[in-house]
Structures are given as structure tokens and as C-alpha cells.
Amino acid sequence: MAKVKKQPRPKAEPPKGFRDYFGPEVTQRKAMLEQIAKVYHLYGFEALESSAVETVEALGKFLPDVDRPNEGVFAWQEDEADWLALRYDLTAPLARVYAQHRNDLPTPYRRYAMGPVWRDEKPGPGRFRQFYQCDADTVGAASVAADAEICSMLSDTLEAVGIPRGDYICRVNNRKVLNGVMEVAGVLDPADPGRLSHERGIVLRAIDKLDRLGFDGVRALLGEGRKDESGDFTKGAGLSAEQADTVMAFMEAKRSDGPATVARLRELVGASETGKQGVQELETIAELMDAQGYGADRIEVDPSVVRGLGYYTGPVFEAELTFEIHDEKGRPRQFGSVAGGGRYDDLVKRFTGQAVPATGISIGVDRLLAALHAKGRLHAEVRGPVVVTVMDRDRMAAYQSMVGELRAAGIRAEVYLGNPKNFGNQLKYADKRRSPVAIIEGSDEAARGVLQIKDLVLGAKIAETATHEEWKDQPAQREVARGDLVAEVRKILAGEA
């Protein structure tokens, strides 16, 4: 019999495009989710957690930047039955949940949700296939007051997580205005909305790429197409020069203030009923925001915002951080968008056949964290636990009692549980954990009822600056009575804080 081939060792790495988060990365994200949830809750939204897995048919095909069906999601088939997939956002699951539970839920249903979403996309630097979103949506409210509220809440939320006013801007636009412009350009016929929908999809995605491609790049995609730096050609929407001019005029319609922009948009949509309705909605939102004191320093009408997702039907929102950061190579760049959303009145209808108006926002929590990190505004918890070292293996129970006392006093503490043979390794461990204090008790100390307490923060400072003689005095290490353990450790921690 042939020998069984030995299995090769598995590779110790996550799948491509996935990563691990350690210590403060986890707790900082948790804290941010908590802060966002607090604002959402204050606004009357209720928590919802749907499962990570949905049927492919429930998710539908609404991903941006995706032209091929099924691309973009991680999907698999269950025993020749349903296809299942990981959710790619929190909006599609909400539509499913609302359709399912609509008779039991209040209307309007205001819910917030937070958690990872997954995209089967080509990973890139800083671009991962699992990332966190934190959403709030109002389902069952047709009023633009619901959209306006989402905008003010977005603004409040950004300030709550530590982005000061002036460092962000919430932009508002309306898909109906774009559709009005498309009517004027002859790319949308209200009597036959299915015609040219493929071309309109290309227009939408082209506009959404404005910050990456610039006006010339977008213009090329409105026409025949565009060759990128690598030489790859992307087919365009095939609009005539005149048609493309009309669309470009829409993108460049932003004026010095909201009313002027709205006036310009009113010109552009001409006689289109949809377009006029969109402009009217934008105007109402702007008025509501103004009345509540959310001025142009926080929220502005910006026709270049369209959002890539196919399901938006009215107002669309985007929050952008306006400060500069430096990339890995030290080059300054704008941080860009950290949140986006809009009104999607047809998502629930897919399930029920009845139109249900809905609007909401999704905050890209990981991008927001990266922004705060880049600005030096995240202070990692650096203090590790108090480490009780092991001088004498047989006294393990005594060491465990010490950490028990410290923990009972609310002080983070642990016994060194590695191989205690080499005492230097124990101190190196405490150093790596950024421990503020090490406790040392050998049999000599035990017999005398005392402990050595080592102030590791002070010790590190002395080690940096002291002469050899001063170092030998070891003022960072003191002998204290065993009974004073908690009090003495507390003193050091207080002095350090």
C-alpha cells in the first residue's frame, strides 16, 4: 500500500483582503459604534440585528461598480437548494426585515444597525473585503422631513465621534433632479422608463467617480468611453456631445450658496415634472436644515453627489471629511467620503408589491476611524495590567491571591503564566504589555511579609535619563508590606494618571 502523503501545513494567514484587529483597534471601534448608536438612539431609532447570511434573492443586485451579475458578494449554494450570501450592506437586509415583520413593527419604523458587511471585491491597500457599517433608516415615511432629519443626525453624529465642525461637510442632492436632467438630455423617457436604463447606469456610475476621474474622465465615460492609465478601455454611455454637455452642466451646477444652486438646477431640469419635484424637495430640505440652524458650514446642496447604488430614488446624502491627511508616501490628499445614503422607495416593494418609502444613512466606521487616526485624535489605551511575577513556582496560589485582591479593587492584574525560569523574560513581558507595575515576592520577602513593587513607568524614564549610579539606587523599586499591596499599587497608578 502506498504511504499516505502527509498533509502540508496550513498557511497561517487570513484569506486575501481580510485582516485581524488587535487590542485598541478593537476597543476604539467599539467605542465609536457606541457613540454613534447613542446619537441614533437619542433621535428615536431602535436597534436591529439581522444575521450576516441572507438568501441571494433577498439581497438582490444593487451593488455599485458591478456590471456582472452575482459579482460583489460571497455566495454559496445550500445542498442544491437556496443560494445564500453574506450581506453586502445593512440596507437590503432591512428591506427584507421590514417586509417580513411590517404588521408588527411601528410605522414609521426607525431602526439603527451596526456590524460587518462583506464585498467580494479585489482587495487593495486599505481596501478590505470585510468592513463595518453603522446605519440608521426610517421606513414608511414619505416626507422629506425624514430625509432632512437624516442629514442633521449625520452632522450631529460626526461631531459626536470627534470630527469638529469645519472638518466635514454633509452634501445633499436628489436623484430626481438628475433624472430630470436626463429627460432634458433625451436619455430618459418618462413614458418608457426601461429604455436606455443601461446607459443611465453608466452615467450614474461615471458621475459617482468624479473625485477619482475628474471632469474630463467623467465626460469621456458619458461619451464613447475612457482609456485608463493601464491602457484598459471602459465603454462609455454613448451620449452625444450635446447630451453630455447637459449632464456635465448638472454636475457643475453648484453655486456659492444653496438658493443659487437650487435656482440653477431649476433652470437645468426645464419642464421635467420629475426634475421639478426633485428641485422642490431639495429646497424643502435646505429650508428645514436652515430653520434648525444647520447652516452651510455643515450641510450644502451639491449636484455632483449621486452615490453609486442603483436603488436610490430621491434625496441622496454624503458626508465628506474636508481636512487634508498624508498618505503612506507623505503626499497630502483629501480624506473623502465617510458616509452616504439616500431615499430608496422601491426596496421593500420587491418583496411585497406595495411601495414603501424609506430613507437612511450608512457610516463607514472603519474609514472614520482611519481618519481620526490620521489626525492623531485617537488615544489608544496604553496601560497594560499589573504583572505579579513568579519567583517561586510553589507560591503560585499566593501570587494568584495577590491578583485576586487587585482585581477586587478594580485594578487590572495578572500573574505571569509563562515559563518563570528566566526572570528577565518576565520583566520583558511586562514591558511588552506596557504594564505600569510589577510585583516581586521571593521566599525571602514572603518570610518577612513584604513585597517588592516596581514602578515600570518611572523605571523606564530613569533608564532613559539616569546615570549608572543613579540607576543602581533603583528608586523605581520599593519594598512594601504585603498588606499594603492594593494601596501602594493604587498610589503608583494615581501618580501616573
Added chain:
Amino acid sequence: MAKVKKQPRPKAEPPKGFRDYFGPEVTQRKAMLEQIAKVYHLYGFEALESSAVETVEALGKFLPDVDRPNEGVFAWQEDEADWLALRYDLTAPLARVYAQHRNDLPTPYRRYAMGPVWRDEKPGPGRFRQFYQCDADTVGAASVAADAEICSMLSDTLEAVGIPRGDYICRVNNRKVLNGVMEVAGVLDPADPGRLSHERGIVLRAIDKLDRLGFDGVRALLGEGRKDESGDFTKGAGLSAEQADTVMAFMEAKRSDGPATVARLRELVGASETGKQGVQELETIAELMDAQGYGADRIEVDPSVVRGLGYYTGPVFEAELTFEIHDEKGRPRQFGSVAGGGRYDDLVKRFTGQAVPATGISIGVDRLLAALHAKGRLHAEVRGPVVVTVMDRDRMAAYQSMVGELRAAGIRAEVYLGNPKNFGNQLKYADKRRSPVAIIEGSDEAARGVLQIKDLVLGAKIAETATHEEWKDQPAQREVARGDLVAEVRKILAGEA
């Protein structure tokens, strides 16, 4: 051309075995995870969050109750390349993370993790395919002091989340003792550990099912096999009567106290070196626990605990809730296990070739929540937001200003955003949201600079008990000055709390 067939509507339901969590279900779980993390952190553990997706090869095949390869996990193949899968626990990913980052991590590495895990199992009542775990593990510590610490931390954690002493018990056992007994029974040959490993797997899983099958059921599975109620036959390990007796004696080795149980186990393992080592480890753990004051009311040695997972190599732990609850049909039953863990010294070795000792615990958060719920110990947040009703659509900005003031004062509030036509619907909405207060301001009130404040909690009480005449006086509704909005709402909320 044939007409394109209309797509049927997608079903508005999650995949089989998945469910949605609403409002308090989400926030209560979050609060529990927070409480558990606090204890883990106090013990010196650091947060880690790995991705939900791993390569199938990194996860390995260690699931309990799984005899067929690949069963038990949700897996899919990436473009004819790697097979990916959703993690089935938090331990396998930890082994991968430690193997990958071991040169940068402190040793021992103490980490906690929390999040959903996924099992592709047949769903049943209360048995879901996505559920939360909250784990703590120490990697790189060979000492049984690390195992003992896990036990005391488990006990502290259960009390921290609201399970009082006496309502739970942490049981400890050791796989080495079981292996010693298997040696004695002739089912394990230390010189040829591969032989009869399949049979030992059946023995292990049989013992793990003790609470479901009883002693007779386990005994049947040790021998030829067992026919269940449905008539299905499960093949047994094929042990002789004498061999089975030896194993059964192990399961029934529990005596009135720890030392007596340890003494009985020492008899059972006879001359087996592995068995004697296991008994010694159990004894050391029991001594350490005792020295720290964790008595038999919290932690006990119980030979019937083996845990189903294949990867445990030494001490194993289980926490069981000891109180009775009533099932859906009102029958009393024991709640059972809510946490389990143990030592797994070979998981990291799969990746690196070097043995790395590790031990840890996993708390089944959803089961723990269900237990607290069954005992009536979870108090859901029942208070909804203050609802500002809409009497006059044109005054939307004014209503938004009211909620703005309330929110600025930290009071949860919202404007009714549904169709305001039917005022009764607005109050029904406030009722469904469990709102404590509704604000009413029509054009008449606006002209006079006043508001109507409706105390909905008081109103509901009056509605239950009052006569028609009393009801007509409406003492639960008062007129207040517009400027007193926040102060008056605060009064009602304070009175209610």
C-alpha cells in the same frame, strides 16, 4: 421573441436557521458582552477581532458531532482557488492569528474575542445557525495555573452578568484522565496512538451526550450502538462489556467532594502515565481554586464532563446553570451548559510545527441571555422616545426645533414622520413605541405660544381604571408655555422613573 418571464417576488424571510433580533434583544446582548469583556479585561486579557471568513484549511476539522468531512461549516470556493468558510468558533481563528503574529505578540498571549460564529447544522427550536460566543484564551502558558485562572474567571464572569452563586457550577475534568482510563480499558495504546482513534472519537462523543442520552444510552453507544426514538440506529464504538464497564466507571467516578473524586480517579487510571498526570493536574487545579476561595459551591471536579471538541488535550471546563426553568410546554427542565473550554496544546502546531500550549473558555452568550430571560432577570428598556405630533404640516420646522431642544437636553425625542392626516394614528404610533410623552401643537396653540403635553404613562393608567367622567377631564394632558417644553417633559420623565 418570447416575452421575458417576470421574476417571482423574493421571499421576505432569512435563510432557515437564522433570525433577526429587535431592540432590547440587541441592546441586552451588547450589555452582556460589555460586562463579560470587562471581567476578561480586568484579568489582563486583550481584545482581538479576526474576520468572520477564514480559509477552510486554517479552520481545520474539529467540530463536535460531525463525522463527515466538511460538514458543519458554511464554505465556498473562490474562483477555482482557495476554499473559504465562515468561522465555526473563535478558537481556530485564534490559533491561526497566534501562529501568524507570534513574533510580535507577547508570550503568553492573553486575548479575548466576541462575535458571531456559524454552524451549518440542522436548525431546531432555539437552535440557530448563527450565534454569539465570547471567548478568553491564554496561548503560550503550559502551567495548569493558566487553566485554574480560566475557571475562576469563568465563575467571576457568570456572577458579573447576573447569575448568583448557587445558580451555576463550573465543572472541571481532564482529557488525560479519560485517556488513562482508555489505556486501562485497552482502547488506547500509548505506543501506537493512531490505532482505535475512530473508536475513541465515538466514546468521547457518547460521553458528551450523557445529559441527553442518560447512562444507558451512553453505554449502548460504547458497545454495538443505539437505536433512537425515531428508529434510527447509531453505530457504537464496539467496546466489550468489560471495556465499557471501565469507561462507565470513569463517568460515574464523582464522589461527595473533590479529594474523594480525585482519589477514585487515581484508582481508575491505574498504571497509565498519562492518566496519573491528568489526575495530578486536576488535583493542582483544585488546590489553587481552594486557596483562592473558590469552593465546591462554585467549582467542582466532575469526570462526566469531556466536551465534544476533538482538539482538547488536558483540562476541560464547563459551566452549567443549575436552576430549573420551564420549557414552552411548561415542563420543568435544567437549563444546562452555557460555557465550555479546555486546554488544546496542538492547535497552533498545525501551522508552525512547534507545540504551543493554550487554554481557554467560550461563553455561549445567547444561551446565557435566554437563561436570564427565563428567570425574569432581564429588564428590557421599555421607554420609547418623546413623540412630537404633527398637527400642521407647514410647521414641520417648528416641530423639528422642539425635538432638537429635547435632544440637546439628552432626552430621546422624534417628530412623527408618517402621514399626519389621521391624528389617532399618531397617538397609536406613540403607544406602540411605548413613548412616555406626546407633544401637541396646533396653529391655535402656536398663536398663543403654548403646547399640549400628554403624559402617556399616566394616561394609560387612567384609561385602565377611570370612569368615563374622570377620563373626560384628561388630567394626563396639560397646557404649558412653549418655553417650558424641556423642563415640563423632564418633570414627567422624572416622575415616571
